Structures are given as structure tokens and as C-alpha cells.
Amino acid sequence: MNSYTEENYLKAIYHLSINGNESVSTNSIAAVMNTKAASVTDMLKKLFEKKLINYARYQGVSLTDEGKTIAVSIVRKHRLWEFFLVEKLQFKWDEVHDVAEELEHITSAELVDRLDKFLGFPKYDPHGDPIPDVNGRFNTNELKPISELLVNGGGIIMGVREHMPQFLQYLEKMKLTIGNHIKVIEVVEYDQSVIIQLNTEDTFGISRDVAKNILVRI
Amino acid sequence: MNSYTEENYLKAIYHLSINGNESVSTNSIAAVMNTKAASVTDMLKKLFEKKLINYARYQGVSLTDEGKTIAVSIVRKHRLWEFFLVEKLQFKWDEVHDVAEELEHITSAELVDRLDKFLGFPKYDPHGDPIPDVNGRFNTNELKPISELLVNGGGIIMGVREHMPQFLQYLEKMKLTIGNHIKVIEVVEYDQSVIIQLNTEDTFGISRDVAKNILVRI
DNA sequence: TTATAAATTTAGACAGGTCTAAATTTATAA
DNA sequence: TTATAAATTTAGACCTGTCTAAATTTATAA
Numbered sequence: 001m002n003s004y005t006e007e008n009y010l011k012a013i014y015h016l017s018i019n020g021n022e023s024v025s026t027n028s029i030a031a032v033m034n035t036k037a038a039s040v041t042d043m044l045k046k047l048f049e050k051k052l053i054n055y056a057r058y059q060g061v062s063l064t065d066e067g068k069t070i071a072v073s074i075v076r077k078h079r080l081w082e083f084f085l086v087e088k089l090q091f092k093w094d095e096v097h098d099v100a101e102e103l104e105h106i107t108s109a110e111l112v113d114r115l116d117k118f119l120g121f122p123k124y125d126p127h128g129d130p131i132p133d134v135n136g137r138f139n140t141n142e143l144k145p146i147s148e149l150l151v152n153g154g155g156i157i158m159g160v161r162e163h164m165p166q167f168l169q170y171l172e173k174m175k176l177t178i179g180n181h182i183k184v185i186e187v188v189e190y191d192q193s194v195i196i197q198l199n200t201e202d203t204f205g206i207s208r209d210v211a212k213n214i215l216v217r218i
Numbered sequence: 219m220n221s222y223t224e225e226n227y228l229k230a231i232y233h234l235s236i237n238g239n240e241s242v243s244t245n246s247i248a249a250v251m252n253t254k255a256a257s258v259t260d261m262l263k264k265l266f267e268k269k270l271i272n273y274a275r276y277q278g279v280s281l282t283d284e285g286k287t288i289a290v291s292i293v294r295k296h297r298l299w300e301f302f303l304v305e306k307l308q309f310k311w312d313e314v315h316d317v318a319e320e321l322e323h324i325t326s327a328e329l330v331d332r333l334d335k336f337l338g339f340p341k342y343d344p345h346g347d348p349i350p351d352v353n354g355r356f357n358t359n360e361l362k363p364i365s366e367l368l369v370n371g372g373g374i375i376m377g378v379r380e381h382m383p384q385f386l387q388y389l390e391k392m393k394l395t396i397g398n399h400i401k402v403i404e405v406v407e408y409d410q411s412v413i414i415q416l417n418t419e420d421t422f423g424i425s426r427d428v429a430k431n432i433l434v435r436i
Numbered sequence: 437t438t439a440t441a442a443a444t445t446t447a448g449a450c451a452g453g454t455c456t457a458a459a460t461t462t463a464t465a466a
Numbered sequence: 467t468t469a470t471a472a473a474t475t476t477a478g479a480c481c482t483g484t485c486t487a488a489a490t491t492t493a494t495a496a
Contacts, residue, residue, distance in 0.1 A: 085329070088336055089329070089332040089333060089336055090332065091328075091332065095328075099324070099326045099328075099329050102325065102326070103324060106320050107320065108316070108317045108320070110309075110313075110317075111303070111307070111317050114307040114309070115307060118306055118307055
């Protein structure tokens with residue numbers, strides 16, 4: 001078994017290598033883990049002994065297949081629990097991270113798979129991040145809700161997180177349909193609503209709630 | 219904050235002092251925690267420093283009010299999670315203990331209270347043990363083991379004193395499950411085994427040992 | 437290309453929780 | 467009441483994950 005701490009290191013390395021970088025530096029891990037570089041080196045040696053990472057002194061690290069499998073399983077748990085917290089316990093989407101950080105370390109695979117089923121095998125967590133399935137596979141085209149785009153950020157609409165007819169009809173009417181490109185012009189401070197522009201030059205505001213439920217590919 | 223281990227010690231002391239004993243011995247804690255007496259002594263010193271237990275060398279321990287509050291909150295979490303696992307995720311009642319042992323250490327109070335609400339504020343867990351409410355109060359309505367009933371006495375099965383899977387599976391098989399009514403037909407003189415009858419008219423004998431471990435509300 | 441800066445690793449220490457072996461205290465039985 | 471057994475504690479050690487300070491390697495810029 002791997003300790004709570006080892007799991008967090010693997011997860012950190014996984015997230016750091018997702019954002020491009022082939023090889024992850026000791027310092028970047030230290031920053032994410034909120035610890036010192038020396039401590040990271042100690043742990044890297046341990047993870048290398050366990051064959052969970054590829055590691056050569058001074059050269060940075062990457063996950064082995066086994067390490068990656070573990071990391072993905074933790075990400076799966078984290079995102080499933082976040083989905084549970086928001087959908088079933090009515091947490092706000094910005095309140096769930098810390099709790100999920102604890103829940104992701106619960107070991108029972110049976111629990112995770114039953115939870116997955118209970119939740120209806122969701123594909124995305126409340127932040128729009130894809131949830132790996134039981135085999136660790138997930139949609140890799142990173143979809144983000146419009147609400148997470150920065151000003152001047154844009155993308156192509158790829159999906160929605162809300163399937164109520166009224167909502168879909170609204171999208172239809174506003175031409176916010178799959179395949180269309182949108183760009184964020186402004187995020188209104190006081191209610192977090194978003195001013196967007198279509199490729200038709202049409203510009204208008206949508207509520208934060210709507211922005212959260214439209215997923216775009218960047 | 220208290221460590222995972224400290225919480226488990228407090229919980230162990232709580233359970234040991236529930237079963238009568240005012241003061242709990244080092245050895246009994248060691249047995250429950252599956253560790254050595256010397257390790258227990260080390261931890262007792264620590265818990266005493268934190269004012270969570272009353273402790274005098276060689277004299278056994280008891281929980282302070284603060285220690286008891288923590289122990290009860292862990293019991294609350296444990297039983298709520300067990301209820302969740304059985305009611306929502308379709309676990310069998312004899313499969314939930316180990317998973318709940320992990321889940322009980324998740325710290326968020328917000329999570330526990332929302333979970334409680336989501337589950338409909340249940341009063342008993344799947345083993346019939348009472349679930350403390352948000353203020354740590356719970357039904358202490360006296361449950362009696364079947365072994366203490368007189369002939370012709372009866373009651374509704376409300377819980378068990380033994381949580382070994384083999385035992386729980388035996389109960390399952392014999393339909394000796396929570397909510398079922400039983401009546402004592404005879405107490406066999408020579409081995410103190412008990413002949414009981416279910417509301418289904420099924421009549422059979424159970425050993426004194428089994429009778430001691432099934433709790434009924436009269 | 438070499439001096440200096442930045443990144444990384446090593447050496448040695450510490451705190452938490454555990455252990456074994458030995459010492460001490462309490463309980464028990466003749 | 468005293469010898470012996472049982473329970474408990476102490477002493478000293480180990481392992482994990484962390485740290486600081488110093489040493490080493492790699493990167494960079496003149």
C-alpha cells in the first residue's frame with residue numbers, strides 16, 4: 001500500500017505533467033506540495049524504489065505506467081466525490097475541493113465503483129474536468145465551462161452540463177450551440193455574469209449559472 | 219487537530235467504557251487497538267497532555283468531557299457513513315465496517331451535517347446502533363441481549379454486540395435481522411441455549427453465545 | 437568559456453508512532 | 467503477610483516524512 005503522502009506526490013506529478021511538461025522538476029513539485037525541495041528529493045527516491053516514477057538525479061521525473069495508474073485512480077476518486085458533494089449534498093462547487101482532497105484517499109475500490117454507479121457514471125466533475133472511468137479512461141479533450149475562461153479567452157462549444165429542456169431551448173435561441181465559437185469579453189464583477197461574443201459578432205451577457213453549464217474546448 | 223491514530227484511541231476508550239467499566243485498562247486498549255501495551259502507555263501520556271483523558275500511572279483511564287465529545291463525533295460519523303453505504307450504495311450490512319473506519323476520519327463538520335440531512339437524519343445505523351445527532355445526543359433506550367429475556371419474553375431486534383462478518387452472515391441467514399420480532403420459547407437448562415420463534419412462526423435454537431450478542435428492544 | 441546563479445541533492449537532525457526488553461507497581465494466593 | 471504473577475511503565479531503538487545547512491550539479495550570461 002502507498003501512504004497518503006505518496007499518493008499526493010503521485011497526484012502532484014501527474015497534474016504537473018498534464019500541463020505540457022514531459023519531465024517534472026523537483027522545485028515545481030515542492031511548490032505544489034507546499035514543502036521543501038530536499039523533502040521532495042527524499043520522496044522521489046522512495047517512489048523510484050517502488051517503481052512508480054522514472055528518476056535520474058538532477059534530471060526531473062515522470063510517472064511510470066504503474067504510477068500513472070495510481071495517480072489517475074486518485075483523480076477519479078477526487079472528481080467523483082466532488083460530483084457527489086455538489087449533486088447530492090448541495091455543496092457549492094467552490095466549497096468541495098478540500099473535502100475531496102481527504103475523500104480521495106479512501107482505499108476501497110468497491111466503494112468508488114458503487115459511488116460511480118450511484119451517481120450515474122458522470123463524465124465531468126462540477127468544474128468541468130473529465131472523470132476517469134473504472135479503467136482510467138476519460139475524455140482528454142479538456143472541456144471547460146465558460147465560467148472558467150479568462151477575459152479574452154475563447155473556445156468552441158462542445159457540450160452542456162445541464163439537460164433541462166428549458167435550458168437547451170434557451171441555448172438554441174441564443175445560437176449557443178455545439179460547434180460555435182465564443183469569446184469572453186468581460187466578466188461582470190458583481191454577479192459574475194459573462195459578456196460573450198459569437199463569431200457572428202453578436203455580443204451579449206449570460207448569467208454565471210448559464211456560463212457554468214456550457215462546456216467549451218479551448 | 220488530532221491525528222488519525224489519536225482519534226482511534228479515543229474511540230477505543232469510548233467503546234470500552236460504554237460496556238460498563240468506569241476506568242479502562244492499558245491492556246484492554248492494546249487488545250482493541252491491536253498493538254502493544256507499551257505503545258498504549260506512550261499514547262495515553264500524549265492524550266493526557268492534551269487533556270482528552272484522565273490518567274494516573276497504573277490506574278487506568280477515562281475520557282474527559284472534551285475527549286468524549288471527540289469520540290462521540292467519530293462514532294456519529296462512522297454510523298452515518300455505514301447508513302449511507304447500506305442505504306444508498308447497496309452494500310451489505312456486514313461489508314461496511316472497514317470502509318466506515320476510514321470515512322469516520324474525514325474532518326469536515328459541514329460534510330457530516332449535510333450527509334445527515336441527505337440521509338434523513340437516521341436514528342440507527344445498519345447494525346441497530348444509535349446514531350448521535352449533531353449535538354452528540356442519541357437514543358440510549360435500553361436494549362437487552364436475548365440471553366436476558368425470560369421464557370415467553372420477546373422483543374424487536376435492534377442491534378448486535380458482535381460485528382464479525384461470520385456472525386452477521388449467520389444472522390442474515392437465520393433472518394435474525396434488524397426490525398424482526400422474536401419471542402423466547404424455552405431456555406435449555408444444560409447449555410443455556412435459547413429456543414426462539416420469529417413472527418414467521420419459524421422456531422429454532424440459538425446458542426447462549428449468539429443470544430448474548432443479539433440486542434432487542436422490549 | 438568561465439564565473440555566477442539557480443536547482444538539486446546530501447548529511448544529519450527531529451517529531452510521531454511503534455516496538456522489545458527490562459524495570460516497576462499492583463494484584464493474588466498460599 | 468509475603469512470594470509470585472500479572473499489569474503497566476520506562477528506556478532505548480527504529481521508521482517515515484520532514485527540516486536546515488552545506489555540497490554538488492546544471493543553467494545562464496557576459
